[in-house]
Structure formats: C-alpha cells, structure tokens
Amino acid sequence: MSEKEKQAEEKILDAANKVFIEKGFYGARMQEIADKAGINKAMLHYYYRSKDKLFERVFEQAVKSLFVKIGPIPAMDIPFDDKIRNFVSNYIEMLAKYPQIPMFILHEINTNPDKIEKIFRKNLEMIPKNILIQFREEVEKGNYKDISAEQFIINILGLSIFPFLSRPLLQKIFDISDDGFDKLLEERKTLIPEIIFNGLKINKE
Amino acid sequence: MSEKEKQAEEKILDAANKVFIEKGFYGARMQEIADKAGINKAMLHYYYRSKDKLFERVFEQAVKSLFVKIGPIPAMDIPFDDKIRNFVSNYIEMLAKYPQIPMFILHEINTNPDKIEKIFRKNLEMIPKNILIQFREEVEKGNYKDISAEQFIINILGLSIFPFLSRPLLQKIFDISDDGFDKLLEERKTLIPEIIFNGLKINKE
C-alpha cells in the first residue's frame, strides 16, 4: 500500500509536471493529468486537494530546480572567472535537460505576480548575494569595467536562458535543425564566458 | 454608423490586446474582453467570429510590432557598429513601451508551435537575413571574432529582451524598485553594444 501509494502519488506529480509545464496553469486540464498518470481524476483530489494546490507543488519544485545550481558557486575555491565558466556550463547543461522550465516559471510569474511572494517567502534565501559581492570585489580590484553587479548577472542569465525561451522562434527564423540548435547551445558554454569577460575587460593602454 | 462602427470594433481590439497579452490565450475570458470594451459579449462574435479569430488578430499585430523595428536597419548607410547601437537603443525603447509583448509571443509559440507557421507564412519575409550577411562580412574583414551570425543575433536579442521577460523576478531577487529598473534598462542601451563589441573584438598583439 505504502509502496503503491508512492507510486500513485508520484505518477500524479510526474504527470502534473509535464502538463503544467507544457500548457501553463490555465491551459492545463485535470483530466489530462489524470489520463497521463493512468488513474482516475478523483485521485488527483484525493492526494492533492485542488488544481491550485497541485500547481503549487509543481511550481515550487520547478523554481528550486532553476536555482539549485547557482547556490554552491560562490563558495567554490577557484578564481572568479572560473566560477562563471563553471556556472554557465552547468546551467546550460541543466536547462538542456529541462528546457521548458524557464518559460513556465517566467510566464506564471508574469500572469500572476503574487506567486513570487508565496514561493520566495518560504524557499531558500535568495542565492546570488555572494556572487554580487564577489563581482564587486573584482571591479574594485580593477579587473573589470565598473558596471553594477545586477547588470552583470542579468547579462549572464540573459545570454544563457534566452535561447531556451525562444528556441522554436529562433529555429524557424534562422532555419536551424534540432541537432543544429543543440550544437549551438553547446558552443555557448564557452562563447558566453568569453563575451562576458572580454566585454568587460579594461583595455589597459 | 461607420464612425461608431470603428469605435466599437476598435474598442474590442484594444480590450482584446490588453487581456490576451496579460493573461495569454487560455487565461483570457471573452467576458472580460467585452467588459473592458464596455459592450455586450455578443458583439465580440459579431465583429470577430470566435475567440480564436480574435486572438489571431491580436497575435499577428503583436508579432508585427516586435519585428518592424528590425526591418530598416540593414539598409541604413552608417557603419556596422552604429547600426547595432541604433538597433539596441530603439529596440529597448520599443520594448519599454510594450513590455509584455515578448512574453506573450514566446509563450504562445511555446504552448502551440503551429502558430509560428500561420503567422510567418503570410507575414513579412523574415527580416534579419541582411544583418546576418553584413555581420559575416565584418568577420571576413577581420574586425570580429569568428562566431556564427546566428550566435551574434541571439546575443543581442537575449541581452535586450531577457530583462523584459524576467522583470518581476529580477526586481524581487535584487530588490529593485520600478524606477530603479527603468534606469537599469536605460543603461543597457549603451552597455549592451559595449559588451557585444568588446566581447568580440580581436586582441591584436
């Protein structure tokens, strides 16, 4: 029972993940989740009280998966630019595994900004504080152009995440095959750090 | 009549724009559109046959507004890097005016990729072909690092558009006020071209 319970509860969560992430909250149908999980619709309400509650679970999990990679970076004992290289590479790797998550999260936040509060109140203290400090230290040392740490992070995230948000459109516009796009993503693991660092390097003359 | 007709038809389209763009196709309610337009729900179907048809109009218009700024750039008679500066500045300006449009379009394409075809079949031949060629020419001249033109465009678009896709999240994480974020966007008009060009400049030694 306990074994089977886990099976059912988990099958539901897996199915909910797929459907919510693919269709968004409003586009998702409880019936479709039940079908995909291979169980009766009433079971959804038996384990998770309502669509909202089930969604919350999925959303929270998605947010965690998006931030968990960022956490350990600042504490690593390697040079700052290696940290960035490390992060970008790992992050693109992770996004390639769950390519729909950024769109899912950002869209849900956009259509219902209250959801931010709910998640971030209980969840992990926001992570990148240390990265911000470390970048500013590098700037103080004179290693990089004096831009705000926020701009710095936005650049990295934008360059890394945007291709996943716009993949179908980009493939269409540029007529890129699925394999071609995967290769392009792979290239970006090294391209993005180069741009970030060369773009901010101070030209000592 | 013809005067009033335009008023009603236009009021509907305005309302539909707001509601669809804010909530997405599945989240949008015909009743809400009617209310916002200040007319009876039956009028929506009188002028636009169905929710799908009305949505199509809104979507098409949104796509156009997103691409129209890119069109004239390649033909301008200014140096290549000025073209980029010009574009980024104008594009961020435009996005600031319609900040929800990128999320709207990208999300709709994501949940229903068929929509791409429908739009781009009739609409403008995709624009950036000339920009691609021009960038490759610059590379051939030895002015820039040898990356593909696609990567080049993705960098520019990512750096420009991403802040609008993730604004609520970024403001929350970094604790940035509305004014603060607007200022940050303004800064990016010059910051992005710097990064793009310094990031790709060949270090002649």
Next chain:
DNA sequence: CGTACAATTAACCATTTAGTTAATATATGT
C-alpha cells in the same frame, strides 16, 4: 415618413471543467 439594413442587447444553449460523493476494491494489522 417608412423601409431596409446595420448595430446592439438580453436571454439562452451546449460543452467543458474543477470538484464531490457514495459505493467498491484492496491491503493491513490482529
């Protein structure tokens, strides 16, 4: 005027959807 046509509305309809219920099956502990 009055007739023909367009615009507008209230009321209605059919379907879909999240959620419930009450009955049945399945496992668990003793």
Next chain:
DNA sequence: ACATATATTAACTAAATGGTTAATTGTACG
C-alpha cells in the same frame, strides 16, 4: 478470517465559458 483503514472508481454536480438567437434599437436614404 475479520475488522479497519486506505485506495480507487464511476457517476454526478455546479459553475464557468464560448457561442447563438431572436428580438430591439438605431441609422441612412429614397
């Protein structure tokens, strides 16, 4: 084996939603 709790289902309900209809109002124009 039996009683108890848990898991599962089919059938149902109430509300919401996109869409329709038929009747009413407004407008142009001979």
